[in-house]
Amino acid sequence: MGKVKIYLGASSPAKTSEMKTGDWGTEWAKVDEDKCIACGRCITFCPEPCIEYVEKNDKKVARVDTDYCKGCWICFTVCPVDAIKMETKEIYKLEVC
Amino acid sequence: MRKVVRGFYAIAYAVKLSKPNVICAYPITPQTEIVENLAEMYANGELENCEYITAESEFGAASVVLGASATGARTFTATSSQGLLLMTEVLYNAAGMRLPIVLAIANRAVSAPLSIWNDHQDSISVRDAGIIQIYVENNQEAHDMIPFAFKVAENKNVLLPFMVCVDGFKLTHAYEAVDLLNQEDVDNFLPPYNPVVSLRIDKPVAMGCYAPPPTYMEFRVALEYAMERAKKVIEDESKEWYEITGRDWGAHIKAEYCEDAEVAVIAMGSIVGMIRDVVEEMRKEGMKVGLLKIRTYRPFPAEEIRKALTNVNKVIVIERSLSIGSEPPVTLDVKSALFGHSSQEIHSVVLGLGGRDVPRTQIIKIIKEVYEGKVKPGKRYEGLKEFEEVIP
Amino acid sequence: MNDIRSYFGPGHGACPGCGFPIAVKITLETLEGKAFVVNSTGCLEIVSSMYGRNVWAVPYIHSLFENAGAVAGGIDAALKALGRKNEGHVVVFAGDGATADIGIGTLSGMFDRNHDVLYICYDNEAYQNTGNQQSGLTPPGASTTTTPVGDLLPGKMGRKKDMIGIAVAHGIPYVASASIAFPNDLRRKVKRAIEFEGAKYLHVHAPCVTGWGIDGKLTVEVARLAVETGLYPLVEYENGRLVRVMKLKKRKPVEEYLKIQRRFRHLFKHPLGEKIIKELQQIADENVKRYGLEDEG
Ligand SMILES: Cc1ncc(C[n+]2csc(CCOP(=O)(O)OP(=O)(O)O)c2C)c(N)n1
Ligand code: SF4
Ligand code: SF4
Ligand SMILES: [Mg+2]
Numbered sequence: 001m002g003k004v005k006i007y008l009g010a011s012s013p014a015k016t017s018e019m020k021t022g023d024w025g026t027e028w029a030k031v032d033e034d035k036c037i038a039c040g041r042c043i044t045f046c047p048e049p050c051i052e053y054v055e056k057n058d059k060k061v062a063r064v065d066t067d068y069c070k071g072c073w074i075c076f077t078v079c080p081v082d083a084i085k086m087e088t089k090e091i092y093k094l095e096v097c
Numbered sequence: 098m099r100k101v102v103r104g105f106y107a108i109a110y111a112v113k114l115s116k117p118n119v120i121c122a123y124p125i126t127p128q129t130e131i132v133e134n135l136a137e138m139y140a141n142g143e144l145e146n147c148e149y150i151t152a153e154s155e156f157g158a159a160s161v162v163l164g165a166s167a168t169g170a171r172t173f174t175a176t177s178s179q180g181l182l183l184m185t186e187v188l189y190n191a192a193g194m195r196l197p198i199v200l201a202i203a204n205r206a207v208s209a210p211l212s213i214w215n216d217h218q219d220s221i222s223v224r225d226a227g228i229i230q231i232y233v234e235n236n237q238e239a240h241d242m243i244p245f246a247f248k249v250a251e252n253k254n255v256l257l258p259f260m261v262c263v264d265g266f267k268l269t270h271a272y273e274a275v276d277l278l279n280q281e282d283v284d285n286f287l288p289p290y291n292p293v294v295s296l297r298i299d300k301p302v303a304m305g306c307y308a309p310p311p312t313y314m315e316f317r318v319a320l321e322y323a324m325e326r327a328k329k330v331i332e333d334e335s336k337e338w339y340e341i342t343g344r345d346w347g348a349h350i351k352a353e354y355c356e357d358a359e360v361a362v363i364a365m366g367s368i369v370g371m372i373r374d375v376v377e378e379m380r381k382e383g384m385k386v387g388l389l390k391i392r393t394y395r396p397f398p399a400e401e402i403r404k405a406l407t408n409v410n411k412v413i414v415i416e417r418s419l420s421i422g423s424e425p426p427v428t429l430d431v432k433s434a435l436f437g438h439s440s441q442e443i444h445s446v447v448l449g450l451g452g453r454d455v456p457r458t459q460i461i462k463i464i465k466e467v468y469e470g471k472v473k474p475g476k477r478y479e480g481l482k483e484f485e486e487v488i489p
Numbered sequence: 490m491n492d493i494r495s496y497f498g499p500g501h502g503a504c505p506g507c508g509f510p511i512a513v514k515i516t517l518e519t520l521e522g523k524a525f526v527v528n529s530t531g532c533l534e535i536v537s538s539m540y541g542r543n544v545w546a547v548p549y550i551h552s553l554f555e556n557a558g559a560v561a562g563g564i565d566a567a568l569k570a571l572g573r574k575n576e577g578h579v580v581v582f583a584g585d586g587a588t589a590d591i592g593i594g595t596l597s598g599m600f601d602r603n604h605d606v607l608y609i610c611y612d613n614e615a616y617q618n619t620g621n622q623q624s625g626l627t628p629p630g631a632s633t634t635t636t637p638v639g640d641l642l643p644g645k646m647g648r649k650k651d652m653i654g655i656a657v658a659h660g661i662p663y664v665a666s667a668s669i670a671f672p673n674d675l676r677r678k679v680k681r682a683i684e685f686e687g688a689k690y691l692h693v694h695a696p697c698v699t700g701w702g703i704d705g706k707l708t709v710e711v712a713r714l715a716v717e718t719g720l721y722p723l724v725e726y727e728n729g730r731l732v733r734v735m736k737l738k739k740r741k742p743v744e745e746y747l748k749i750q751r752r753f754r755h756l757f758k759h760p761l762g763e764k765i766i767k768e769l770q771q772i773a774d775e776n777v778k779r780y781g782l783e784d785e786g
Contacts, residue, residue: 006315008256009167009195009294009304019500019542044672045709047510048499065499072505072705118570119563148566152559153598160556160595164527164563167550170570172563190552296525296548296564298577303543305551312540 021048025071027086029064035083036061042075042084051075098277104236104269107277108175108201108261109134111243113144114283115199118170118290121150121161125180126213127265128203132175155180159187159198166196167304169295171247174198177265178205181219185226191258192227192320194304197250197290198258199243200228203265204366204417206451214452215265217366217417221394221426227320229259229327230395232365236273238346239263241338244278244287248334251290254326262394264367266452282341324396331393349398351390352405354380358387360468361406363431364415365391368455372415375460386464391427399434406435411442411467411474417449424476444472448479455480496522501544502536506705508695508712509533509611511669513582516609519679522547523577525568527561529587530554532618532697533611548577555592557583558599558608565604574605578683581608585626586616589650600659603687607679610652610690613697621700625650628720629772630765631752633700643761644752648772656690657726663689665725669696670712674723674735685727694721702751714746719773722780734780743769 022028029051031042038060043051050068053060062083064075076084102110108131112120120139122132139149148165152158155176162172176184181202191198202220206212220230229249233239239261246259263269294302308316328349335348354376355361362372369390376388389405391398406412412435416425423429428445435441444467449455459479466472496517503510513533517524526549528534534551537544552560561581568574588596588610599606615633616622623633627645632638636645656664662685667675675693682689694715696708703711715721716735720743723735743766747753756762777783 004312004315006312006319007294007302009302014301014303014543014546015541016494016498016500016544019502019544021500021502025505044515045511047503047507047514048501049495049497049510049514050499068499070505072708074506074705074708077706078709119566121563121566146570146572148570150562150566150602153594153601156556157559157562157595157598160552160559161563161566163552163556164550164560165567165570166563167560168525168564168567168571168573170563170567172567186553187556194552296550298523298525298548301546301548303538303545303549303551306538306540306543307535307551308540 020067021070022067026092027071027088028066028069029071029075030085030087031062031064032083032085033061035081037081037083038062039080041078041080045074045078047072047074098279099274100277101272101274102236102277103130103272104239104263105130106134107236107240107275108243108263109138110277111240112173113138114278114280115244115247115287116145116171116289117147117173119148119150119162119165119172120174121152121158122174122176123152123155123158123180125155125177127205127269128175128177128180128201130269131201131203155183156187159184159191162198163187163191163194163196166191166198167194167296169290169292169297171290172198175201175203177203178207178219181223182207185223188223188228188258189226190305193316195256195323196258197247197256199246199250200258200260201243202260202262203269204262205265212451215267216450216452217262218419220260220262221418224395224426227257227324228395229257229324229393230262231260231393232262232391233268234367234369234390236268236271237275237344239268240275240278241342241344241346244283245334245338248287249327249330252330253293255323255330256293257323257327262366267367278342286337286341328396347390347392349393350401350405351392353388355387355389355405355409357385358409359385360411360413360464361387361389361409362413362415362464363389363391363427365394365427366417368415368417368449371457372460375457375464379464384468386468394427397430397434399430402431402434403438406439406441409441411444413444413446413463413467416445416447419447428476442474444474445476446479447476453480496546497537498544500542503532504698506698506708508669508697508708509613511672512609512611512675512693512695515672515675516580516679517547519676520578520580520683524580525564525577526550527557527564527579527581529557529583529592530618531584531587532613533582533584535618554587556595557581557587557592558595561606561608562599562602562604565606579604579606581606583608583610584617585610585612585614586624589625589652597659600656600661600688600690603661605686607682607689607691610692611695612692613695613700615697615700617697617700626652629768630756632755633752638755638759643755643759643765652692653724657729660729661688661690662686662728663726666692666694666721666723668694668712668716668721668723670709670716671723671735678725700752703749707749711746711749714741717741718743718746719777719782720746720769722776722782724780731780734782736784737777737782740777740783743773
C-alpha cells in the first residue's frame with residue numbers, strides 16, 4: 001500500500017466522485033421526458049443536486065443522475081405537470097409471497 | 098537604535114516591524130498595553146496593509162486571526178491568563194489547521210483566586226496544543242523574538258502557531274534599554290508571508306475538514322513531526338539572528354557554567370536574570386553551580402538538556418506553575434528527558450506563584466541547601482506560608 | 490483533482506429530503522461561486538466536508554461550533570489588508586444553535602464591527618447534528634431529546650429567540666428572513682444583500698426530516714406552511730427599516746403546519762397541548778400584526 005496522503009492544513013479538493021449517494025434509497029426519480037416542460041422546479045429544489053437539463057430530440061428536458069439520487073421525493077412533489085415518477089430500484093423489487 | 102522603553106512597547110514595535118496584515122486582540126492586564134500601543138500605531142497610519150480589529154472577546158480575537166491567517170494574512174494577537182484560557186479551543190484548532198499565527202503572552206496567573214500578577218500557569222496550560230512556546234528573560238529578547246517567531250512559524254517545514262511568553266509586569270511593564278531593530282534588518286530576515294495553502298477563489302480548498310478514524314491520527318502525528326522539524330529551523334534561524342544582530346540567545350536552551358557544575362538550576366523567563374547573577378556570584382566564591390535556561394518549552398529540548406547536564410549531579414528545576422495532581426510541568430519534562438540516561442538528583446522548587454516576590458536571598462538559599470546536601474530531592478514550595486483551610 | 494459539478498455537491502451526506510442543501514446551493518449559484526464559505530460545526534459541516542470527501546467547489550473553512558462570525562470577520566479583514574476584496578463575498582452558513590446560542594457572541598461582534606459578511610443562519614430549529622436537542626430557536630411545543638414530552642411537560646417551553654430583531658438592533662445594513670420553500674425570494678434576497686457593504690444577516694427556514702419527523706416528500710410543503718400560517722414571516726429590513734414582507738393571501742391556521750410533523754403530534758393529545766397550540770397561534774397572529782403580513786380591508 002502506498003503512503004496515505006494528508007493535505008497540509010486539513011484541506012482537500014472537492015471529491016464528489018468518491019461519495020456517490022445513489023445507493024442510499026430504495027427508490028429513485030425518473031423524468032417522463034414527454035411530459036417534462038423544462039420549468040426547472042425540480043432542478044431548483046433537488047437538494048443533492050443531481051438533476052440537470054439534457055437535450056433530447058431538440059427538446060430540453062430534466063434528467064436525474066441516479067449515481068446521486070437519494071430518492072427523497074422532493075422533485076416529485078414540486079413538479080407542476082406530474083412528469084416525475086418514483087421507481088423502486090431493481091434490487092428492492094422483491095416478490096412478496 | 099538603543100532606547101529605554103517598556104516591555105509592551107518593545108513587543109508592539111517589533112510587531113509593527115514584522116508587517117502583519119491583521120492584528121486582533123482583546124484587552125487583559127498585563128497584555129493590554131501591547132495592543133494599545135499597536136492601536137496607536139494603527140491610528141497614526143504607521144501600520145501599512147494592516148487591519149487592526151478590536152474583538153468582542155479573546156475567543157473572538159483568536160477566531161478572527163484564525164480566519165485571517167487561513168486567508169493568507171500574517172496575523173498577530175496577544176493575551177494573558179483568562180484570555181488565553183478562553184482562546185484555548187481556537188488555538189488547538191489553529192495548530193491543527195497549521196496556521197502560523199504569532200501570539201505574545203504576557204504571562205499571568207489564572208483564577209481562582211483572581212490574580213493579575215505573574216506566573217506561568219496560563220501558557221503552560223496550553224502546552225499540548227501544538228504551539229511553539231518560547232520564554233524570554235528580558236525585553237530585548239522579547240523584542241527580538243517577535244520577527245523570529247513569524248519566520249519560524251511560517252517556515253514551510255513548520256507551519257505552527259508561535260507563542261512568545263513574556264513575564265507579565267516583570268517584563269511587560271519594566272523599563273529597559275533595548276536595541277530596537279530597524280526595518281531593513283527585519284525585512285532582510287523576514288520575507289513577506291507566502292502561504293502554502295490559503296482560501297482563494299481560483300483554487301478552492303476546504304480547511305478544517307473533519308477526519309474520521311482512518312485519517313485523524315495521521316493529522317495529529319503530523320503536528321508532532323512538524324514540531325520536531327521546528328527544532329532544526331529554530332537552530333538555523335537563531336544562528337541567522339546572531340549574524341544579523343550580534344545577539345546570541347542560544348536556540349532551545351542557554352547553558353552557562355554547566356560543564357563542571359555540581360548543581361545546575363533550570364529556569365524559564367525573567368527569573369533567569371536573577372539566577373544568573375546569583376550563579377556568577379557563587380562561582381566567584383568557588384561554588385560549582387550552573388544555569389540552564391530553557392527557551393523553547395515546546396518543542397521541548399530534551400536532548401540539549403541531557404547533553405548540558407552530562408556532568409551535573411544535582412538539578413534544581415524552578416517552577417512557576419503547577420500541574421495539580423502530578424509533579425510540576427517543567428520537572429516532568431526534565432525528568433523524562435533524563436530518564437534512562439542519567440540519574441541526577443532532581444529538586445523541583447515551586448515558587449513565585451501569582452506574583453509572589455522571589456527575593457535573591459531565596460534563590461541563594463535554594464542553591465546552597467542543595468549544594469550542601471541539606472535537602473532531599475523531590476517537590477517543595479519556597480516562600481509558602483503555613484496555612485490551614487477553614488470554613489467561612 | 491477537483492471533479493465537482495456544482496458549487497456544492499452532489500455527493501454530500503445530508504439525509505434524503507433535508508432542507509438546508511437547497512439554501513446552500515441556491516446561495517452559491519446566485520453568487521456564481523464567488524464566495525468564501527465559513528461553516529460552523531453542525532449537520533451541514535459534517536455532511537459536506539469529511540476529509541477526502543469534500544463537496545465544496547468554493548473556498549471553505551470550518552473552524553469551530555461557535556466562532557463562524559469571528560472567522561468570517563477575520564477573512565474579511567485579511568481580504569481588505571491584502572487588497573483582495575474584489576475576489577468574492579464572505580458568506581457564513583451556520584445552524585440555529587451555532588447562531589442563536591453558542592455563537593451569538595462572535596456573531597454580535599461581527600455585526601458590531603460591521604464586517605462585509607453575509608451571514609446565513611439555516612434554521613432547522615434544533616441541534617440536529619447531535620440528534621435533535623433543543624436550541625434557542627426551537628419553537629414552543631416541539632419535542633426534542635432535551636425537551637421531551639412527559640406527563641408534566643409538552644415539549645419545549647418558551648419561545649423562539651427573535652434573531653431578526655437581534656440582528657436589526659445591531660444596526661447592520663441588511664436583515665431578512667427567507668425559506669427554502671421560496672427559492673426565487675431567497676435568490677433575490679441574496680442578490681440584494683450583497684449590494685450592501687457591511688454585515689448582512691439572512692435567516693433561512695430549512696426543515697430537518699429526521700428531527701421534525703417528516704417525510705422528504707413534505708420538506709417543501711412544511712416549509713411553505715410555516716410561512717403561510719404566519720409562524721415564519723418572510724421580512725426584509727434595509728438600513729433598519731422594514732422594506733418588504735411576503736404578504737399572506739389566505740392565512741392558514743397553525744394546526745395545519747403542526748399536525749404533519751412528529752415533533753408536534755403530541756400537542757393534539759397532551760393536557761397542555763391546547764394551550765401551546767393557542768400560544769403558537771398567538772405568535773402567528775402577532776407576526777401578522779407586527780409585520781403587516783395581511784392586507785387590511
Ligand atoms: C463547543 C462545542 N459544544 C458542543 C459541540 C457539539 N455539537 C456539535 S454540532 C452541535 C449542534 C449543531 O446545531 P446547529 O448549529 O443548530 O446545526 P445543525 O446541526 O442543527 O445543522 C453540537 C451541540 C461542539 N462541537 N462544540
Ligand atoms: S428524488 Fe430527491 S435526490 Fe432524487 S432527483 Fe428527486 S429531488 Fe433529487
Ligand atoms: S439530520 Fe436533519 S438537518 Fe441534519 S442532514 Fe438530516 S435532515 Fe438535514
Ligand atoms: Mg440546527
